[in-house]
Amino acid sequence: MAVIEVDPRRPAGYPAATGALRLLVVEDDEGDWLLVSEHLADAGLDADLVRARTLDEAVGLLDVDCVLLDLGLPDAVGLPALDRLLAAGAPAVVVLTGMSEADAGLAAVAAGAQDYLLKVDVDGERLARSVRYAIQRKRLEETDRQLYRSNVREQETTRLEQALLPRPAVADRSLELMVGYRAGRDGVLGGDFYDAVQRPDGSVLVLVGDVCGHGPDEAALGATLRTAWRTLVLAGIPTDQILGLVERVLEAERARPEVFTTAAMLAVAPDRRHADLYLAGHPVPFLLGPPTTLVSSAARGRALGIPVDGGWRPLHLELDAPWRLLLHTDGLMEATIAGSTERLGKPGLVAVVDEALTAEGSSPTGHDGSAQAPDLVGRVIDRVRALHGGDLVDDAAVVVVGWRG
CATH class of the missing domain: 3.60.40.10 (PPM-type phosphatase domain)
Known part of the structure; x- marks a missing residue:
C-alpha cells in the first residue's frame, strides 16, 4: 500500500498504482491519519492513499475511488464539509466522525455520503469493508442515475417524435x-x-x-x-x-x-x-x-x-x-x-x-x-x-x- 502526502505548495495530483484502489484521506490530525493508514494496511487492502489536511486541498484531489472524510477540519466542520465536497464532484465518501451521536452519521448518509464510521469503533476489517461497499454503492447510484437519464431521454425523444x-x-x-x-x-x-x-x-x-x-x-x-x-x-x-x-x-x-x-x-x-x-x-x-x-x-x-x-x-x-x-x-x-x-x-x-x-x-x-x-x-x-x-x-x-x- 502506497502512502502519499500532499504538499499544498505543489499542484494537486498523485500517481495511482495499477489495479489499486485510490483513496483520499481528508484528515488534519496526525494520530488519526496514522491510525487509518495502519488499519488499511492490516486489512490487506490494495490501495494507494493520499492525504489532504484541509478541505481546500481535498477539493483538488477528487480523482479517486473513495474519500475518507473527517468532519472536523481546520477550514470546515460538520456537514458543510461534506456538502462542499459533494458539490465539487466527490466520488464515494465514507465519513469518519469523532462525534459519538449516531444522528451525525445518519445525517451524513442522508446528505449524500455512502457510509459513516465512528473513529472509536474503527478497525482494519471494518474500515476496509466500508470502503469497498461505499465504492460499490456509488457505482450502483451512478448506474441508476444514468439509467434514469436514459429513460427520460427516451421518453422525451418519443414525445418529440410523436410531435414531429x-x-x-x-x-x-x-x-x-x-x-x-x-x-x-x-x-x-x-x-x-x-x-x-x-x-x-x-x-x-x-x-x-x-x-x-x-x-x-x-x-x-x-x-x-x-x-x-x-x-x-x-x-x-x-x-x-x-x-x-x-x-x-x-x-x-x-x-x-x-x-x-x-x-x-x-x-x-x-x-x-x-x-x-x-x-x-x-x-x-x-x-x-x-x-x-x-x-x-x-x-x-x-x-x-x-x-x-x-x-x-x-x-x-x-x-x-x-x-x-x-x-x-x-x-x-x-x-x-x-x-x-x-x-x-x-x-x-x-x-x-x-x-x-x-x-x-x-x-x-x-x-x-x-x-x-x-x-x-x-x-x-x-x-x-x-x-x-x-x-x-x-x-x-x-x-x-x-x-x-
Missing part, C-alpha cells in the same frame, strides 16, 4: 401516402418534420419542413410549427394563408431571431388531377418516373422567418394519373459520398430515387405495402445512407404522395 412525425390524417385510400424519417448525428432528433391532413372537401395538404440547426431546441420548435400547421389546416384556414400564420408562430417561439425554417406544402385537389405547390425556401419535390424529374422552382418564395419582402405564391401542377410526388428535406442531398467531400446533390438523389423505383418494380411485394421489403421511402433513405457510409450528418424526412387514378 405524426400519423397522417388522410382517409382516402385511393391516395398513396408514404412517410419516412431518419435522425442524423447518432440518432439525436433535429428540426425536420412532416404531416398530411385531409380536409372535409376531400383536398389533402402535405407538409415537409426543416428548422435550421440541429438539436433539442430545433426539434421542439419543429414540433411546435408542425402542430400549428395541422391546427390551421383543421380549422379551415385558406391554403394561401397558412404559411404566413405558421411564420408568425415561428417568430413568436424561436429562441433567436436568426432561426428560420424552410417548408414545402402541397395542396392536392379533391379530384386528384391537379395540385398547388408552395415553396418557402425549400428544395423542390421530385415528380417520380422513371425517369424522375424535378418540379419547377419558378414559384419558390423565401424561407419562413427571413426578414425580407415577398410571400409564397402557388405553383399549379397538372397531374396525369398515375402520378407520384416525393417531398424531402435537404439531409439527403447534402449527404457526402463515403471517402470524399463530394455531396450527393440533386442529380445523385434523382439517380437514387430511380434506382429505388426500379427495385420497387422488380420486388415481389410490389406496392402492396408488405413488410417483407422496404417501401420506396425506406429504399431511398437506406441507399443514401449506404452511399454516405453510415448515419447521415443531418436529419432526413421524406414524404411520397401519389394517385393511380
Whole structure:
C-alpha cells in the first residue's frame, strides 16, 4: 500500500498504482491519519492513499475511488464539509466522525455520503469493508442515475417524435401516402418534420419542413410549427394563408431571431388531377418516373422567418394519373459520398430515387405495402445512407404522395 502526502505548495495530483484502489484521506490530525493508514494496511487492502489536511486541498484531489472524510477540519466542520465536497464532484465518501451521536452519521448518509464510521469503533476489517461497499454503492447510484437519464431521454425523444412525425390524417385510400424519417448525428432528433391532413372537401395538404440547426431546441420548435400547421389546416384556414400564420408562430417561439425554417406544402385537389405547390425556401419535390424529374422552382418564395419582402405564391401542377410526388428535406442531398467531400446533390438523389423505383418494380411485394421489403421511402433513405457510409450528418424526412387514378 502506497502512502502519499500532499504538499499544498505543489499542484494537486498523485500517481495511482495499477489495479489499486485510490483513496483520499481528508484528515488534519496526525494520530488519526496514522491510525487509518495502519488499519488499511492490516486489512490487506490494495490501495494507494493520499492525504489532504484541509478541505481546500481535498477539493483538488477528487480523482479517486473513495474519500475518507473527517468532519472536523481546520477550514470546515460538520456537514458543510461534506456538502462542499459533494458539490465539487466527490466520488464515494465514507465519513469518519469523532462525534459519538449516531444522528451525525445518519445525517451524513442522508446528505449524500455512502457510509459513516465512528473513529472509536474503527478497525482494519471494518474500515476496509466500508470502503469497498461505499465504492460499490456509488457505482450502483451512478448506474441508476444514468439509467434514469436514459429513460427520460427516451421518453422525451418519443414525445418529440410523436410531435414531429405524426400519423397522417388522410382517409382516402385511393391516395398513396408514404412517410419516412431518419435522425442524423447518432440518432439525436433535429428540426425536420412532416404531416398530411385531409380536409372535409376531400383536398389533402402535405407538409415537409426543416428548422435550421440541429438539436433539442430545433426539434421542439419543429414540433411546435408542425402542430400549428395541422391546427390551421383543421380549422379551415385558406391554403394561401397558412404559411404566413405558421411564420408568425415561428417568430413568436424561436429562441433567436436568426432561426428560420424552410417548408414545402402541397395542396392536392379533391379530384386528384391537379395540385398547388408552395415553396418557402425549400428544395423542390421530385415528380417520380422513371425517369424522375424535378418540379419547377419558378414559384419558390423565401424561407419562413427571413426578414425580407415577398410571400409564397402557388405553383399549379397538372397531374396525369398515375402520378407520384416525393417531398424531402435537404439531409439527403447534402449527404457526402463515403471517402470524399463530394455531396450527393440533386442529380445523385434523382439517380437514387430511380434506382429505388426500379427495385420497387422488380420486388415481389410490389406496392402492396408488405413488410417483407422496404417501401420506396425506406429504399431511398437506406441507399443514401449506404452511399454516405453510415448515419447521415443531418436529419432526413421524406414524404411520397401519389394517385393511380
